[in-house]
Amino acid sequence: MGKRRKRVHVGPIDMLFLLLSVGGFIFAIIGIFIPWMGGSVSSELVGESASIDGMGLFSDELGLFKGDGVFPVAMVQVFAIIAVVLSALCAVGVVLKVFEVVRIKGLLPFLFAAATIVIGALVAVFSYSLAGTMGGIDGGEILQAGNFPIVGMYFCAVGTIVSGAAMLLKRG
Numbered sequence: 001m002g003k004r005r006k007r008v009h010v011g012p013i014d015m016l017f018l019l020l021s022v023g024g025f026i027f028a029i030i031g032i033f034i035p036w037m038g039g040s041v042s043s044e045l046v047g048e049s050a051s052i053d054g055m056g057l058f059s060d061e062l063g064l065f066k067g068d069g070v071f072p073v074a075m076v077q078v079f080a081i082i083a084v085v086l087s088a089l090c091a092v093g094v095v096l097k098v099f100e101v102v103r104i105k106g107l108l109p110f111l112f113a114a115a116t117i118v119i120g121a122l123v124a125v126f127s128y129s130l131a132g133t134m135g136g137i138d139g140g141e142i143l144q145a146g147n148f149p150i151v152g153m154y155f156c157a158v159g160t161i162v163s164g165a166a167m168l169l170k171r172g
Contacts, residue, residue, distance in 0.1 A: 014098045017170040021087075021094035024163030028087040028120075031155030032057060032080055037131060038150040044141040053150055071130040076123070080156050083123050086116040087163035094167050109167060116164030124149070124157040 010018075036057040042049035055061045057080055090113060096102045127149040136146035 008100050010098055014170075017094055017166045018098045021091040021163045021166035021170075024159040024161070024166060025084075025087045025091040027155045027159030028084045028163065029159075031152045031157070031159060032084055034152040034155065035150055036127070036152035037134075037147060039145065039147040041143070041145045043143050057152060071126065071133040073130060076126045076130050079119060079123050079126055083116075083119045083156055083160040086112075086119055087160045090116050090163040090167040094163075094170050097170055113164045113168035117161050117168070120157050120160030120164060123160065124153060127153040127157075 033056070035054045037055040038051060038053035040049065040051045057077055093104060093109065093112070097104060131147045131149055134147040137143055
């Protein structure tokens with residue numbers, strides 16, 4: 001006779017953590033592929049303003065911003081990829097914990113989840129650093145222009161942080 005496997009009960013809290021971790025991973029991966037940087041141009045003198053969006057993380061337009069004093073675009077790209085990979089691993093870890101396929105205990109899951117949250121925050125910090133060094137124009141009333149991260153960065157950073165937090169809070 002074979003060994004009977006016990007039935008796994010997935011409670012509402014477990015389901016919440018499962019949805020948060022998988023949803024965070026989905027948000028992080030979507031964030032890589034949608035517009036990452038945007039900008040705005042306005043003139044009080046003329047009374048017009050326009051927004052510029054659509055620079056993806058791996059688009060050629062974002063690669064044009066190179067030179068002295070410009071934050072490296074490659075660093076933002078690498079950290080975004082690392083964030084997606086870590087959020088995927090957190091989602092897999094939570095799924096395995098919820099369905100009791102494997103028991104992950106000790107300090108390792110805590111450190112891994114904390115590192116995932118930190119990487120998610122660093123994606124946001126590095127993206128804002130890149131936007132700040134891409135240059136802007138402050139011509140008073142004549143012309144003002146600036147760059148800033150848009151929805152792709154927020155999806156990636158928040159998705160990674162949520163996925164890491166779900167793993168951090170899921171016990172046993």
